[in-house]
Amino acid sequence: MTIYYLPTHEYIKVDGENGYIGISEYAAKALGAVTYVDMPEEGDELTAGEEFGAVESRKAASDLFSPVSGEVLEVNEELADDPRLINNAPLDAWIVKVKISDPSELDKLMDEAAYADFCATQH
Amino acid sequence: MNAHRYLPHTPEDIDRMLAHCGAASLDDLYADVLTQLRMKQPYALPDAMSEPELDRYFAALAAQNRPMTIFAGAGAYWHYTPAAIPAILSRSEFATAYTPYQPEISQGTLQYIFEYQSMMCSLTGMDVSNASMYDGFTATAEAMIMAVAAARRRNRVLVSAALNPALVDVLRTYAKGPGIIVDTVDAPGGVTSPVAVAEGLKAEDVAAVIVASPNFYGIVEDFTGLADMCHASKALLVMNCHASTLGVLRSPGEWGADIACGEAQSLGMPLNYGGPYLGYLCCTKALMRKMPGRIVGATKDAQGRRSFVLTLQAREQHIRRQKATSNICSNQGMMTLHAAMYLSLMGAKGLEKVNRLSADAAHALAGKLADTGKMTLRYPQAPFLNEFVMDVKAPLTADAVLDALARENILGGVRLSDSSLLIAATEMCSPADIDRYVSIVKSL
Amino acid sequence: MNNKLYQPLIFELSHSGRRGDGLPDYNYGSAGAALPSALLRSRAPELPETDEPTVVRHYTNSSNNNFGVDTGFYPLGSCTMKYNPKVNEAMVGRAGVSDLHPAQPAATVQGALRIYRTLEKYLAEVGGMAEFTLNPFAGAHGEYTGLMVIRAYHESRGDEARRKVIVPDSAHGTNPASAAMAGYDIVEVRSLPDGTVDVSDLRGKLDSSIAAVMMTNPNTVGMFERNIPEIAEAVHAAGALLYYDGANLNPLLGVARPGDMGFDVMHINLHKTFSTPHGGGGPGAGPVGVRAGLEKFLPDPRVVEKADGSLDVEFGETAFGRISSWLGNFTVYIKALAYILTLGAENLAKVGPLATLNANYVMNSLKDLFELPIPGPCKHEFVFDGLRDKSTGVTTLNVAKALLDYGFHAPTIYFPLLFHESLMIEPTETESPETLDAFIAVMRRIAEDASNDPDKVKNAPYSTPISHPDEDEAALSPVIKYADLCSSTD
Known part of the structure; x- marks a missing residue:
């Protein structure tokens, strides 16, 4: 699956028409132990660049922005029981699965190499 | 400069400390405050009073009050205030502490807040209580805002006409900021009309229905079917009750409410010409993360000892800033201690x-x-x-x-x-x- | 304080059949309320059953695990933890308000109303404002109230396009949160390296969409915003109002007044500047002052003077609304008034300079060992960015916890957000030089330990009732009431 990133550190792994959205390894590390994930509901419509939830650690809260527009097909219920899965393996611990409504939106995102460069400029 | 009993510095202290700072005078420390901004004349305030003079001053004011x-x-x-309560409230270990940011040296405060939360959950029949709000009106206003925040994209609340009109005024004030539409539901015969609620819910953008029992007229309302009606329309049910009456009346939890809130002054708090009182705010577990205010939780320390800490802080203004549900950053600490003691003594x-x-x-x-x-x-x-x-x-x-x-x-x-x-x-x-x-x- | 943990909760001292109430056994000769069972609880609430000595001992022992201003030095930056005078508390009893119902006729509460009105006037004098309301319950509540006054002002002029409030990036978290509650979008303005507001950034953001600019002065890094006249002029030229967050008013006592600096609206935290106790979180009070011309927008109800010199409670037609049940946290006003009267004009004017002296003294005594990102002189408080020696791995959190072992409260940590390792110290004017010297000695010792034996500092505290509570676990699986505690398994 191809993976793309937003500068706000969300990723989307593209699987055909669908995508899995989560937060990057860099973000998970910066946030510390995740204690809660505020997730949308199945059937909600996400809009590219807009907020759709939040990830909380004990002393921080980080809003989640959607890399693409589309309908939420599934939310990762495992995270409700154990949000620390995000720290253990952020790329496996996707938060929502969406149906990508406009694949051209992916062109505006960073690919893996661009994102790695971007993270290197952050402190 | 003579020392005052609240201001320990002698002139020698001041000179020594100024020298240490490399300043010639206290004025030097304000060199960055432009002369044009400096006070040109002394405060137009009275001269200092001694303790006997102060006592006489307040006694004279007391003579202009007439207890009835x-x-x-x-x-x-x-209601009567058990004498044990003011005795404990005067303990400065409690009274002169700040919000319990350092749990290692604040177990006293954290413990009584935890006890208070437990008691309020039991009284209201709800899963979660916060560490308290300013008063019953602001607690209800926060409940309204919280319900709208939880509902996503629903921006209307139905408010029973049997609510205290002053409370409705406060709700209307707080509704202005977030642009919440406040609709009144009729209360013919002094009780909230279920037909009117059903009618109001047809608007389809109702986030919450706010009712009270006992209501403003003192009437204990029958809310049979109300929670189901609200939930069928995806609206939350918010119930406002005077805390003391929850000792006997069917609790918000038993009625199926999602948020319980109100004034807890009735737990033996002195009238004090209107304050300080105590607002309580409780909710279901599903809404816990949308709740404003402080929350105390139990955990263990490194040696396995049961310990209490402020928790779920990611909800709060110091982390979320403008995205927090509320700006509140305090609780009514001493009043929650009062409530916990009152409920312990009364049982x-x-x-x-x-x-x-x-x-x-x-x-x-x-x-x-x-x-x-x-x-x-x-x-x-x-x-x-x-x-x-x-x-x-x-x-x-x-x-x-x-x-x-x-x-x-x-x-x-x-x-x-x-x-x-x-x-x-x-x-x-x-x-x-x-x-x-x-x-x-x-x-x- | 007692460093041995007092463990039990009141529920664990409950014993069936014990009673602690002192209720009368009146017989009113009536049948009472015959409520249908559908309106009654199905079972009694789960409350402790305890006798009075048990309750009193429980809370006395529990209080011994608490640290307050009366226990020791409390240099919590931004919180102004000054001494809370005992005569203030005594005057609450003296003023004869405990049995006054807020709905009593004005003629029967003239003493109470006089207290309210007198304090309003004194605060107006200190703030350089025309009028005050005492109704707001807390600083954050005051901010909200002040912003709603500003909103009402713009609306009264038909100027409803002003939808934004400018807040510095160094502001208290309540500022943006309060503005959001009042319905405004937030625009952040940058700070310069010296911690003050970047005026050119501010100018660029001022336009007809701005309702207000919120500032605290001195700001949260303890620096005086020296460009305030220029800022006030620019804000007013843009048609916006300037809001003063009074959290940091203490160093200005006797020196300057917000009203004279061009601020239009302000709040004061009585539990900071005016010595009323913080009470483990409250009750406090956040009175709001306004310059002439804005009085009419203050919230209901108002205490007003009648032609015959008596006082009354009134509701105005131009007030922005109502924010409280009654007239706010009344007993807090008595304490603040007692404080002002005890100090008097002359001593009140010493408060600011002595608070500033204490802060500068501590800062100068520690800046060789702690990183001072913004050189002084500071005002009432200052911020270190952790230890100067960054090689040890000892963090601000470690330093804060180490202080607890020496009988000092920790400073404010990780605020303001401008620095990674913020350690914000506010000594207040009521601390003697001996106390400050003792604190300085301990801070130096901790810095020394950090270099010689970093683990010693990292593992602190050692002597407190509890140590290193697992706060992640608390947030992950919240246990927030006794019933949860009983049902949770280890």
Whole structure:
């Protein structure tokens, strides 16, 4: 699956028409132990660049922005029981699965190499 | 510069400290404050008072206050304060502490807040309580905002007309910022109309329905079916109750409410001319992360000892800033301690008894006032506990009744209109007080 | 304080059949309320059953695990933890308000209303404002109230396009949160390296969409915003109002007044500047002052003077609304008034300079060992960015916890957000030089330990009732009431 990133550190792994959205390894590390994930509901419509939830650690809260527009097909219920899965393996611990409504939106995102460069400029 | 008892510095101290800072004078430390901004003349305030002078000053003010025998409620109830409570509240280990940011040296505060949360959950029948809000009105306003935040894209609340009108004023104020639409639901006969609620819910953008019991008129409302009706329309049910009455009345949790909120002054807090009181806010587990205010949780320390800490702070303004549900960053610490102590001393049985005494007093008064032939009970069919509305028969007026009682140092109630009074009674009103009230009305 | 943990909760001292109430056994001769069972609880609430000595001992022992201003030095930056005078508390009893019902006729509460009105006037004098309301319950509540006054002002002029409030990036978290509650979008303005507001950034953001600019002065890094006249002029030229967050008013006592600096609306935290106790979180009070011309928008109810010199409670037609049940946290006003009267004009004017002296003294005594990102002189408080020696791995959190072992409260940590390792110290004017010297000695010792034996500092505290509570676990699986505690398994 191809993976793309937003500068706000969300990723989307593209699987055909669908995508899995989560937060990057860099973000998970910066946030510390995740204690809660505020997730949308199945059937909600996400809009590219807009907020759709939040990830909380004990002393921080980080809003989640959607890399693409589309309908939420599934939310990762495992995270409700154990949000620390995000720290253990952020790329496996996707938060929502969406149906990508406009694949051209992916062109505006960073690919893996661009994102790695971007993270290197952050402190 | 002479030292004052709150200001320990001697002139020598000041000189030594200034020298250490490389400053020639205290003024030097304010070199960055432009001369044009500096005070040009001393404060136009009185000279310092000694303790005896201060005592005399406040005693003179006290002489201009007239304590009365109180038959008024409208949200503030005259219950007795167990003497043990002010004794503990005066302990400066509690009183002079800040919000418990350092749990290692704040277990005292954290413990009583945890106890308070536990007791409020039990009283309201809800899963979660926060560490308290300023008062019952702001707690209800926060409940409204919280419900709208939880509902996503729903921006209307239905408010029962049987709510305290002053509370509705506060709700309307708080609704302005987030642009919440506040619709009033009729309360014919003094109780919230289920038909009107159903009608209101048709708007399809209703985030919450806000009701009270006992309501402003003292009536204990029957909310059978209300929670289902709200939930079927994806609206939350918010219930406002005076905390003391929850000792006997069916709890918000039992009615199926999602948020319980209100004033806890009735837990024996002194009237103090309106404050400080205590707002409580409780909710279901599903809404826990949308709750404003502090929350204390239990955990363990490195040695496995049970410890209490402030928790779920990611909800709060110091982390979320403008995206927090609320700007609140305090709690009514000493008042929550008061509530925890009061509920410990009263227990379920004491709480039941204070409600029974208050209800007995109120019903005795209502009956005797009706017997005078000068007043009638406004809602004779409606069940009430310790507060009720009387209509005054012409030519007698509500003001004439209140004035006559005030001359005898009795606060006869709260004036609702030219011809109606909202009257409350508590265990502080003795049978003789009630007879005095009635005989004055009889004489009019 | 007692460093041995007092463990039990009141629920664990409950014993069936014990009673602690002192209720009368009146017989009113009435049938009482005959409520249908559908309206009654199905079972009694789960409350402790305890006798009075047990309750009193429980809370006394529990209080011994608490640290307050009366226990020791409390240099919590931004919180102004000054001494809370005992005579203030005594005057609450003296003023005869405990049994006054807020709905009593004005004629029967003239003393109470006089207290309210007198304090309003004194605060107006200190703030350089025309009028005050005492109704707001807390600083954040005051901010909200002040912003709603500003909103009402713009609306009264038909100027409803102003939808934004400018807040510095160094502001207290309540500023943006309060503005959001009042319905505004937030625009952040940058700070310069010296911690003050970047005026050119501010100018660029001022336009007809801005309702207000919120500032605290001195700001949260303890620096005086020296460009305030220029800022006030620019804000007013843009048609916006300037809001003063009074959290940091203490150092200005006797020196300057917000009203004279061009601020239009302000709040004061009585529990900071005016010595009323913080009470583990409250009750406090956040009175709001306004310059002439804005009085009419203050919230209901108002205490007003009648022609005959008596006082009354009134509701105005132009007030923005109502924010409280009654007239706010009344007993807090008595304490603040007692404080002002005890100090008097002359001593009140010493408060600011002495608070500033204490802060500069501590700062100068520690800046060789702690990183001072913004050189002084500071005002009432200052911020270190952790230890100067960054090689040890000892963090601000470690330093804060180490202080607890020496009988000092920790400073404010990780605020302001401008620095990674913020350690914000506010000594207040009521601390003697001896106390400051003792604190300085301990801070130096901790810095020394950090270099010689970093683990010693990292593992602190050692002597407190509890140590290193697992806060992640608390947030992950919240246990927030006794019933949860009983049902949770280890």
